Amino acid sequence: MELETLLKKHFGFDTFKNGQKEVISSILAGNDTLAILPTGTGKSLCYQFPGYVLHGQIIIISPLLSLMQDQVEQLMQMGEKRVVALNSFLSSEERKNVLQNLRKYKYIFISPEMLGIDFMIRKLQELSISLFVIDEAHCISQWGYDFRPDYSRIGYIRKRLGNPLTLALTATATRKVKEDIVQSLNLQEVEIIESTVDRPNIAYYVEKLADIPEKQRRVLELVSKLQTPGIIYFSSKKAAEKMASYLVENGVSKVMAYHGGLDHEQRILIQQQFIYGQLDVICATSAFGMGVNKENIRFIIHFHMPMQLESYLQEIGRAGRDGLPSVAIFLYSPWDEQLPLQLAEGELPSEQQLDWLFTRIRQDFNTYQDFSDKSHQFIENGGFSEIQWRIIQTFIKQYKEVTGPEELKEIISDYVMERRSIKKSNIYLMKKWVETDTCRREFILNYFEETSIQNNVKLCCDCCGMDLFNYQSFNKKDSKDKNPKKWKEYLEKILINCEMSE
Template identity: 55%
Template sequence: MMEKMLRKIFGHSTFRPGQRETIASLMSGEHTISMLPTGTGKSLCYQLPGYMLNGSVIIVSPLLSLMQDQVEQLMMLGEKKVIAFNSFLSYEEKNRALHQLHDYKFIFISPEMLKVDLVIKNLKRLDIALFVIDEAHCISQWGYDFRPDYLKLGEVRESLGNPLTLALTATATHKVKIDIIESLSISHPNEFIYSVDRPNIALKVDRVEHHKDKVDKLIEYLRVVKGPGIVYFSSKKMAEQMAALLKKEGLGEVMAYHGGIDQENRKLIQQQFLYGQLDIICATSAFGMGINKNNIRFVVHFHMPMQLESYLQEIGRAGRDGERSLAILLYANGDEQLPIQLAEGELLHENQIDWMIKWLEANPEAWNKLNDYETEMITLAGLTETNWRILKDFHQVAVDSGKDMYSLHELKDVMLKQMDVKRHKIKIVYDWIHFQSCRRKKILQYFDEEQKIRVDNCCDPCGLSIEDFMRNPTMVKNRNEETDWQRLLAEILINK
């Protein structure tokens, strides 16, 4: 029955590892946690049972762009009863959707929306067949992308009548998995934990002295390695600058992609990359989620990742067709300072919290209606959007517990602990970069795994041969000859 539905709806003849087991568990009525590597088709694990079960499927997702991608993919399959309920909708669209939720089979929703009483009230009226938490590692304070909004999903789940639940992630340590189970209050779930290893992706780290050396190395690689590919940056500005430089160097069709680009252009760039009109994407972490391009041959990290978990997520965009692919990380001395700065920027500083306490002492009426003072507090305290979200979540818990403004002192301890977690994860990446033995084995040890299979072209300490990932030498030669011919013709015309 499952295979028949797989062929009929999705056009696939076989399941990928972990898909069938996860779906069979849900069809047996068992709460399920599945950790499947990036690129193995986690979305099918809720889409297929959604068609086989009576009732609505609620999918909680942390990224608006990922929601939109999933909605569009379902629509391309002919599904009309699907909606992304998030901040992209206008007030009128949200209001209309709330009164028509019963008409939708798949409802993608952000965790922030689940804090709205009217939303919960309307969800309670539904016959919920399946409650899905995508990117479930966001629940855990030990997860690499901890989201305070995810902490209340256990309460939300209970308020909805404890529906059948699926928690999905690609990367989670044992500690994170335990946090997920406890936070969601799902006792004795079926667990399908697959290796984070992608044997067809070779791992290479290049250590250089200076930033300029990294730029030169990147250009050197992109001249010869087989594409298409993605180059990841931690800075929107750097992604833009490098995209312009790579175009100037004649390295093919290149575009930058980041959260600062408007939605319409982001969608256009995605489509161009999917259909082979672009060779290289210079991107921030905003690019990749929901991008189903099977033939990405390389992923380069120009900046040092903040944790191994996100690094694996991003290199997992490559080689989804099972063919040999390459992951390169470029490191220059002192690169670890950038992820530390980014981590500090995500969290509230002690002096910001002290300022807010003094401000609230002068404006005590603001404590019980903090949202009314959002613009003022963000501007005066210099808060980022992430800072404000952290403050709001902590404030709500404090108000619900009957605490006053001085409970913000507790927030200092929470922020210090979170910074310790982030620094520890950055140190793990730093040590991995400087590791002299098998990089794959080191990653597997971090996730409490043993290396069970020998991988050819494993990593640079194991004797990686970069030539195996190069374009056909004849093609490279012909391209160079063509360039020389064009240059010669240009010179003739100029001299004439």
């Protein structure tokens, strides 16, 4: 049976998006595969589709509980009932029932932390794994923008599971990150399928403003003029909520804030309202967007500076999935880089925290042996965040049997120093991109060692002369006339006019 026939039957699509068919064909041919496909190209289909062809279970390792839950619900909405996520959303009774009936499930989502539990590995060893999927595979590499130490053990776990057919997925990866992924997973012969990071229908626009109040006023102006729907990204929950309130107070009614501090039901409700057009604008942290399948997002605004180009591309990639013109607007004011620098520091345990922790461990060596039992006490007394503690816990699990506290502290300290250096380098590269006076798209392509392509300058970036007027609603004031078909025709006309004037 042709792949397109199965695609139509199970997913309702007539054709594959760029890169999907190549990845699926590689998997079905029995090749371990590393797929680098930009945000918006439907990476999840690359492991969902083979489930209808391959016998046995599909194991998907995912780093985010919210993303995991979104994927599960997406499959269930499509009518697939053989899907489960092994995470904290399950009650103890539900978890017990799932583990007793694990063979009945086709798609099993699991976090890397849970995958590190010996009991869980033994349960997975009892299955017939047809495909082992690592989502967000850049987390494997310490050169990746979101490196997680627990991801570095996935290659070892893969070996314990008998080296099943493997698919590693990510939206962006430099050459060094790709090499790390292949080496860490011990993929002897791997098919690498890579699509360009470029999304030519998304224009880049950087605007420099004096301060935060001016940014707020500019956001209101933009939201009042631009064609919706759109997402405004912030680095803090408080800032997202404050902007949502400000917009509502100034006449923008269909707007909500979204962040990780909301409970699960609230997050799902806001996502659904946005998807079905009940909300025009979301003021969000990076928690929003993954798993949100909405094709007609017309603008992405960044109020705060992202910590690296990779995450920036991932977030703006949520716009224009329908292929029509969309715009990514970056608002910059002096010293904006200080916030991401502070956030980068806060993600890593400080030297003082490590001194405090290992002083306690040296005072009571038994603490080192039953470390997990006292973790809550350490977190509270040492002031560790969840991310900081996860780093420490991962290293202790990995090294406590082979090294003493002094050596382990040095290993963690070296790791922290190196990660801090990488994070700072990424932030300053982001600033360099903001300050460039040459083509912003070409800057990004050069960073990923891609060949520069000829692009429509009128839809490229502010440095190439693109005009924000093209992205404004042609009839914003008349709320009676928001016909999606009419707007689509207008956008298509922009594309045609720009091509004719080239």
